[in-house]
Amino acid sequence: MKHRSLFSDPRFYFCLLILVIGASANFYSSALIQQLFPYRLPIQDTLFQILPYWPWTQNWSDWANIFSILLLIVYLFPKRSRLVPFVMLSFGVGYFLRSILILLNPFGGPLGNVTHYGLTTVEQHGQFPSGHIFLVTLVYFIIHRDERMLKQLALVSIFIEIAALLLSHGHYSIDIVGGLFLGYFVAHSLQPYETSLSIKSAN
Numbered sequence: 539m540k541h542r543s544l545f546s547d548p549r550f551y552f553c554l555l556i557l558v559i560g561a562s563a564n565f566y567s568s569a570l571i572q573q574l575f576p577y578r579l580p581i582q583d584t585l586f587q588i589l590p591y592w593p594w595t596q597n598w599s600d601w602a603n604i605f606s607i608l609l610l611i612v613y614l615f616p617k618r619s620r621l622v623p624f625v626m627l628s629f630g631v632g633y634f635l636r637s638i639l640i641l642l643n644p645f646g647g648p649l650g651n652v653t654h655y656g657l658t659t660v661e662q663h664g665q666f667p668s669g670h671i672f673l674v675t676l677v678y679f680i681i682h683r684d685e686r687m688l689k690q691l692a693l694v695s696i697f698i699e700i701a702a703l704l705l706s707h708g709h710y711s712i713d714i715v716g717g718l719f720l721g722y723f724v725a726h727s728l729q730p731y732e733t734s735l736s737i738k739s740a741n
Contacts, residue, residue, distance in 0.1 A: 640664025671717025679725030
């Protein structure tokens with residue numbers, strides 16, 4: 539097959555479009571929850587009663603996300619840039635599914651309905667499933683087993699993310715379980731398309 543760059547292949551732009559649609563839908567659903575259900579109530583969580591509350595750990599959650607993204611970049615570049623369309627498609631589909639799921643159960647957040655969490659000032663109102671957990675889980679499954687060190691670090695990132703979210707009350711435990719399942723489902727459902735979406739380039 540003739541080698542081509544990422545930016546000259548229509549599959550790149552198709553997958554980029556899916557990513558943009560998924561991310562936009564995720565933010566739109568979050569805003570819609572606040573608009574339609576401004577007085578939603580929080581739910582009880584057994585683990586919140588058992589574990590200590592350490593609000594300072596909320597920054598760990600965002601750092602774990604950033605760390606996982608850096609691991610993914612190291613994994614992809616320069617040896618596997620051909621997988622970029624597949625990665626974009628995976629994240630786009632996952633966040634689109636999340637945009638639907640968070641609307642089905644618009645319960646209140648553990649820290650309130652209008653609050654900033656972590657390193658950013660972006661307000662996120664959807665709870666189930668956790669987008670933070672989905673991200674680190676998907677990165678873990680995208681990284682192949684032949685990159686053992688990256689794979690292990692991605693797993694560590696998942697555990698840090700889980701601990702940070704629970705200790706800072708960033709997400710309910712059921713949200714975390716949902717994020718794990720969503721990451722697993724997306725990764726394994728789309729895995730058969732990895733080869734067909736790979737762009738053979740000169741990397």
